[in-house]
Amino acid sequence: xxxxxxxxxxxxxxxxxxxxxGLVARGDQNAFAALYDAVxxxxxxxxxxxxxxxxxxxxxxxxxxxxxxxxAARFEPARGSAMAWIMTLAHRRAVDRVRSAQSASxxxxxxxxxxxxxxFDEVTExxxxxxxxxxxxxxxxxxxxxxxxxVTLAYYRGRTYREVAELxxxxxxxxxxxxxxxxxxxxxxxxxxx
Amino acid sequence: xxxxxxxxLHTLTGAYSVYALSGRELLAFERHxxxxxxxxxxxxxLRATAAKxxxxxxxxxxxxxxxxxxxxxxxxxxxxxxxxxxxxxxSGGGAPPRRASRGRxxxxxxxxxxxxxxxxxxVAVWQNQQASxxxxxxxxxxxxVARVEAVTEVLAAPDAHSRNAKLTNGxxxxxxxxHALDKAAFLASGLPKPPDGRVYQLWFSDRxxxxxAGLMDTAxxxxxxxxxxxxxxxxxxxxxxxxxxxxxxxxxAPTTDPIGLMSFPAG
Ligand SMILES: [Zn+2]
Numbered sequence: 496x497x498x499x500x501x502x503x504x505x506x507x508x509x510x511x512x513x514x515x516x517g518l519v520a521r522g523d524q525n526a527f528a529a530l531y532d533a534v535x536x537x538x539x540x541x542x543x544x545x546x547x548x549x550x551x552x553x554x555x556x557x558x559x560x561x562x563x564x565x566x567a568a569r570f571e572p573a574r575g576s577a578m579a580w581i582m583t584l585a586h587r588r589a590v591d592r593v594r595s596a597q598s599a600s601x602x603x604x605x606x607x608x609x610x611x612x613x614x615f616d617e618v619t620e621x622x623x624x625x626x627x628x629x630x631x632x633x634x635x636x637x638x639x640x641x642x643x644x645x646v647t648l649a650y651y652r653g654r655t656y657r658e659v660a661e662l663x664x665x666x667x668x669x670x671x672x673x674x675x676x677x678x679x680x681x682x683x684x685x686x687x688x689x
Numbered sequence: 690x691x692x693x694x695x696x697x698l699h700t701l702t703g704a705y706s707v708y709a710l711s712g713r714e715l716l717a718f719e720r721h722x723x724x725x726x727x728x729x730x731x732x733x734x735l736r737a738t739a740a741k742x743x744x745x746x747x748x749x750x751x752x753x754x755x756x757x758x759x760x761x762x763x764x765x766x767x768x769x770x771x772x773x774x775x776x777x778x779x780s781g782g783g784a785p786p787r788r789a790s791r792g793r794x795x796x797x798x799x800x801x802x803x804x805x806x807x808x809x810x811x812v813a814v815w816q817n818q819q820a821s822x823x824x825x826x827x828x829x830x831x832x833x834v835a836r837v838e839a840v841t842e843v844l845a846a847p848d849a850h851s852r853n854a855k856l857t858n859g860x861x862x863x864x865x866x867x868h869a870l871d872k873a874a875f876l877a878s879g880l881p882k883p884p885d886g887r888v889y890q891l892w893f894s895d896r897x898x899x900x901x902a903g904l905m906d907t908a909x910x911x912x913x914x915x916x917x918x919x920x921x922x923x924x925x926x927x928x929x930x931x932x933x934x935x936x937x938x939x940x941x942a943p944t945t946d947p948i949g950l951m952s953f954p955a956g
Binding site for chain 1: 701706710711743744
């Protein structure tokens with residue numbers, strides 16, 4: 496099956512999240528509802544990938560969205576897109592949750608962790624999400640094995656890069672650079688601007 | 690800082706962008722980020738990239754979730770826009786967080802500030818213990834982990850205030866309250882095991898009327914370790930917190946004199 500290839504920045508689609516966030520910052524609940532519709536699926540998907548437990552993922556999703564409402568006035572467009580802001584927030588909250596519960600002696604889990612694919616295969620009717628997923632899948636395939644493992648363990652599993660080094664039994668410096676190289680390669684493959 | 694150290698810091702953009710730095714390294718990199726525009730730019734881009742990785746996992750939430758969120762935001766007061774110098778929120782863009790990014794460790798650091806000079810209070814003991822326990826959380830029950838998180842959330846609240854008191858049994862109690870969260874936590878160090886068949890019960894004081902705020906898990910009592918509990922129920926207009934010793938299962942109203950009473954600090 497042929498997948499569309501994205502060239503340049505993200506195609507303009509859906510509502511302008513920065514504008515919505517500006518309205519939300521002024522207490523507009525309708526704008527928040529629209530923002531919710533645009534981002535909640537992604538927030539839930541990410542928290543679910545990290546936490547696995549559906550109930551916990553929903554709980555963290557709620558927390559994140561309420562936090563978006565509460566701190567909307569602190570969003571600074573000059574520092575990145577609204578989506579990046581929200582997803583960074585979601586990632587942090589979910590990772591905090593993972594870290595507070597995770598075992599430190601789970602080296603054995605390494606294989607299991609690496610083999611568990613993120614929730615790529617879950618059904619979603621959103622076309623955009625599907626395109627996004629295909630693009631990420633394709634770009635991930637362009638990474639070296641070590642880059643892919645480093646990115647996966649850090650981003651989708653919430654591991655610190657020190658833990659990644661331990662899990663992969665690699666020197667810290669190696670993981671540090673693989674992680675950065677991997678993300679840079681993904682950035683270029685996906686045509687992400689700041 | 691040597692040139693080599695600095696070059697080393699530049700390569701941490703990747704780990705930082707996916708929240709894979711911790712401890713001293715995180716702090717060092719954030720300091721560096723504040724005056725390295727190249728790194729700030731790269732972090733912006735790599736975060737946008739990471740966001741795409743997250744978006745690729747998108748699921749369709751149940752409609753109930755939206756109802757819940759809409760109901761919740763209707764009661765949550767919004768923070769004012771960013772003001773210089775008081776910046777508790779992490780910034781999603783390139784600039785470094787000025788303060789807590791709410792990771793475990795930052796929370797403890799924050800709680801340490803909160804505890805301030807009263808280093809022997811329940812907060813300090815408890816957080817030290819959390820720090821030393823951090824690597825064997827696997828042995829804890831889900832419930833214990835949830836409790837630690839709930840307490841940590843209160844300690845880390847931007848408006849958290851605390852008050853220490855000596856309890857009549859020699860233990861030190863600390864009450865931490867966040868009116869923004871409408872939650873309070875009680876921490877104690879040196880709390881002895883309650884007498885057989887008895888429990889510690891917490892109370893909110895509503896103008897002198899005691900409202901039950903749940904029982905303390907006594908697993909950590911009598912061990913010299915710190916104990917912490919999130920008070921159940923909303924703080925509301927309560928003016929303080931009390932602790933009593935009650936028959937197992939707790940009481941509807943206190944049946945004994947409190948072993949400690951702590952009024953909430955003003956604002
Ligand atoms: Zn730099």
